[in-house]
Amino acid sequence: MVFQKKFELISSQKLSEKIFRLGFFAPEIVKNACPGNFVHIRVGDKSSPLLRRAFSIFDLDLKKDCFDILFKVVGPGTEILSRKSTGENLDLLGPLGNGFEIPKGDRSPVLVAGGMGIAPLMSLAFYLVKNQKIKPEKISFLYGERIKGGFVCLEDLKELGIKTLLATEDGSEGFEGMVTELFLRKVKETSFVKDSPIFSCGPHPMMKTMSELSKKHNLFCQLSLESHMPCGLGACWGCVVKTNRDGGEPDYKRICKDGPIFDAREVELD
Amino acid sequence: MVRYSMPGRWSLTDLSVRVGKTTFKNPVLVASGTFGYGEEYSELFDLNQLGGIVTKSITLNPREGNPPPRTCETPSGMLNSIGLANVGVDRFIQEKIPFLNKFNTNIIINVAGSTPEEYLRVVEKLNHAQGIDMLEINISCPNVKEGGMAFGSDPESAHRCTSSIRKVTNYPLMVKLTPNVKDIVEIAQAVEDSGADCISLINTLVGMAIDFRIKKPLLKTVTGGLSGPAIKPVALAMVWKVSQKVKIPVVGIGGITNTQDALEFLLAGASLIQVGTSNFVDPQTSVRIIEGLKDYCEKNEIKRVMEIVGKLEN
CATH class of the missing domain: 2.40.30.10 (Translation factors)
Structure with missing residues (x-):
């Protein structure tokens, strides 16, 4: 409704x-x-x-x-x-919008945020801990910013008891480099992410990288995409993303109505 | 004077408008491309209140539309280049018309095509569908490579396209014109001569926006169609000019966001109006306008809204 x-x-x-x-x-x-x-x-x-x-x-x-x-x-x-x-x-x-698909079972969710992409992932983190009763220590939260001073919500994450891995482009805090590089490093550590549900939101280039990594390593990653949206209701078809849902011809889906959450393997980002 | 302006209560004012044999319960329609197939808005208000719903353009085959970005905001307006993305006429008849038929409002199907034959094939298929009150013929889309605006850009092709459709259907025809022409009056007259029942105008104006920082256009197709309050003065002028020169009713479109705008279009000569971009800003714009028109007429002791049409004094 x-x-x-x-x-x-x-x-x-x-x-x-x-x-x-x-x-x-x-x-x-x-x-x-x-x-x-x-x-x-x-x-x-x-x-x-x-x-x-x-x-x-x-x-x-x-x-x-x-x-x-x-x-x-x-x-x-x-x-x-x-x-x-x-x-x-x-x-x-x-x-x-459609909202995240939250997998059942005892798997360890991985959340990957870049910049303001923290917003939908925080609501997810609260939900996983408070409603899904997932133990906070089972959740991995990777969070990237340009500089040390850019992070927000670190207190909230701490309060929830979620371990947060930080990345900064200038190396002023945590891992030096993009959060997607930190993520890739973690993907290569076999104990991490292999069967985990992954959730990610961030700037367009980051979403493109996450989509490519998910295809390459066949990861189940949900992206929260952003776009200008004239109607927000699915009526105008103004906010589309190219998808390849059935492995067939590319198909445009509406970010506002069919998304904003998409399987990273199905979107084709420029 | 007693006022009966509460929604749903008996009103002294007759808001109905007749266009040929078609009666609209009030003059407020929602414009093609801004209201989907009605479903998207039905959760937000009672669609029975509308004078009519003009559907998103329908073509013979499903269309993917243009690559994104397809829209951007401009001062008091927006650009779009959707490219007639739609489900195609067969799926439209099967999946979308039954939903639209649940409502007691006029259903106007917007028809588009890349070739004159495509328009005819779509119309022939729609001839067998139920519950359609009128067709709006889109000879004015600025965002497709073939067809669209091309058919509405000169009087001869507008005449040819409209009269060939007139021959294959009994549905009343509303023909939608583009403002991107030398003389819209000539085209309106050609459309009138070819048997249209009414003329709707204006479709969007060709426009462009640039991000100077990255030296790129904001739309993938570079140019698109400008709509919203920014185009209202252009639309008003064209509605006024056309309604002076044709006998069939004119349907005013272009930046209508409130009752005052609607009244201005009626005064300029429009018998009906369509709310477009404003559906995005406030989905309930059209119902607010319907209430506003009722209020205005009652306050001014106007018995029939039709009395205002073309009453511009100059």
Whole structure:
């Protein structure tokens, strides 16, 4: 079930210069949401910026009927959103998208986040620990940023008891290099990831690398893809990704409706 | 004066509009390509409220559409280059029409093709389907290599395409025009002469956006179709010009986001309007406009919404 209505902004936190965490009281959305879903937010009532902005659900609190989003200010839409005050009502559409497929059984999930790709993976991490009762020590969380100061949510991960492996491009914290390089190193350690469900979200080049690695090593990896989305509902066919679902002719799927979660082996990213 | 503006209550105003033999319960339709096949929006509001639903373009065979990125935002508007992605007419009839037929609203099927023959084949297949109220003939898509806008770019080909379709179907025809032409009035007149029941305008304007930092266009196809509030003045001018020169009803499309916009199009000469890009911004735009029109008419003691059409004073 999808809802469109005004929901109250109940918390607003500035996590770093450009990264914000907003919380909404939205019982209808919370009751229907699962990890990997997103909401489509109208940031104002002016004609510019015109279209809604899509944000992964970052934290879902079923008891308090609220959820959070996490975002970086990258343009006029997110800039306006970052200046909203608590008590304001915002026009939200959601929950949208297919959500992560959470495999049953006693396997050890591997989560691979790059930059703001942390957002959907945090909601998944909370879900795995709190709802699926997976022991936090069984979860591996790989998290990459450009520099040491870029990381967010490290406290939350620590609180959950999840071991986090960090990577920075400049080597200022953890592994020096891309998080995908760290991931590949781990893939080669046979005890790790072979039969694990893998979940990943990050910038487009990272998603492309994760897709290639998953094909090469035949890994079951789910990617959360990002795109401009005019409608968010599957009506406009504006946010497609090329897929090769049945091994036949390439096929375009809608990121908003058929995704945003895709099997990394089925997408063909440029 | 007593006002009856609560939704669902008896109203003093008659919002219905007649186009030829077709009656629309109100003048507010949703535009092709912005409303899918109706399913996507049915969870969000009661589709029975709409004057009509214009479906996404249907072609003979399924079409994948253009490579991404297919859309980007521009000041007060957006560009798209979807490339007529659709399920093809056979699957459309089997899978999509039964859903649309559940609703008490007019169903208008948008038909597109790469060749004149393709339009005819699609229409012939639709002749055997149930529950279609009208066809909208898309001779104005700017985002395909073959066909589309080409058929609507000069009066002769627009005439040829419309009259050949007129000969093979009894469905009322709405022909959708492109603004990317020298003189839209000439084309509207040619379409009227060839037996169209009404004319819808405008389709998108050819536009382009560039990311200067990487020296690349934002759309994979480089150019696309501009829609949204940015094109409203262009659409209004064209609706006004065309409605002066043709006798058949005109359907106004282009950047309509609220009741005021809808009233402006009616005043300029449109008998019906279509809400397009605004369905993305606020999926409930059309129902808000329907309520707004009812309110406006009641406040101004207008008995029939048709009374406003073409009443621009200058």
